[in-house]
Amino acid sequence: MASRQAGAAVLDQAGRLQGEGAVVRLILLGPPGAGKGTQAARIVQRWPIPHISTGEMFRRAVDDDTPLGQQVRQYMESGQLVPDELVVQMVRRRLHEPDCAQGFLLDGFPRTRPQAEALDQLLEEMGQRLDAVLLLEVPDELILERITGRRMDPETGTIYHLKYNPPPPEVLPRLVQRPDDTEETCRKRLAKYHRETEAVIPYYEQRGLLRRIDGTRDPDQVTEQIFQVLGVPQ
Numbered sequence: 001m002a003s004r005q006a007g008a009a010v011l012d013q014a015g016r017l018q019g020e021g022a023v024v025r026l027i028l029l030g031p032p033g034a035g036k037g038t039q040a041a042r043i044v045q046r047w048p049i050p051h052i053s054t055g056e057m058f059r060r061a062v063d064d065d066t067p068l069g070q071q072v073r074q075y076m077e078s079g080q081l082v083p084d085e086l087v088v089q090m091v092r093r094r095l096h097e098p099d100c101a102q103g104f105l106l107d108g109f110p111r112t113r114p115q116a117e118a119l120d121q122l123l124e125e126m127g128q129r130l131d132a133v134l135l136l137e138v139p140d141e142l143i144l145e146r147i148t149g150r151r152m153d154p155e156t157g158t159i160y161h162l163k164y165n166p167p168p169p170e171v172l173p174r175l176v177q178r179p180d181d182t183e184e185t186c187r188k189r190l191a192k193y194h195r196e197t198e199a200v201i202p203y204y205e206q207r208g209l210l211r212r213i214d215g216t217r218d219p220d221q222v223t224e225q226i227f228q229v230l231g232v233p234q
């Protein structure tokens, strides 16, 4: 990814941003529970870019009981997608915030073909372009186990898994489970992924932006592959 086109990432041998105005614009794509949030936390340690998770933004709005939260609660808890207009409007506002000047890491957006088209239009208006779309590939049979074993730390935002990434004992009592992490809702979310979100894959493949990552390996190996495909030395 050592490109020198206007608006594209310019990285040195250590993977640091180089030059004034250098930016990194990435998308993390993949089924629910593929490890997008886990990997996003690691990627933003490398570059000073915001991790923009539409799911997280909606969860905050629901917790704060804002008008947006009231609109999206039912969709989320039942494993449905939030309507495109609401998501696109929220992302549009977010990408105009000052911390996106160095780029961004989108997690969970776009999730439908219309969202991908809206993002393209928005970036064109802003005179920006994407660097890469990272697709975390994990088969359905692994997803269910990952989702039902996931626990979140409400104090730090850290994502744990009871088996694959066990929390320290002192943290365990305060961990919470997401309301949409039941087996029934997980199956609905997976079905939605196959029906709507997978259509986004060929969209980015045709533009030469898609990078396939084996999300079945352990988190460190997944991170390693991500930096490898981005051309960033470890």
Ligand code: AP5
Pocket: 030, 031, 032, 033, 034, 035, 036, 037, 038, 039, 053, 054, 055, 056, 058, 075, 076, 077, 079, 080, 081, 082, 083, 087, 107, 108, 109, 110, 111, 115, 146, 147, 149, 150, 151, 159, 160, 161, 162, 164, 165, 180, 189, 215, 216, 217, 218, 219, 222
């Ligand atoms: P969102 O929050 O985006 O959920 P999601 O895409 O379903 O993804 P998850 O957060 O469930 O999983 P993840 O891939 O981040 O996995 P994680 O790293 O936690 O969206 C929630 C809802 O909001 C949607 O259903 C929808 O209603 C709405 N929404 C959001 N964006 C929208 C949009 N654009 N349009 C419409 N609606 C939208 O990992 C999962 C577990 O596995 C963890 O326990 C973790 O510790 C473990 N794990 C991670 N990596 C590994 C590994 N390599 N090996 C073993 N275990 C691992």
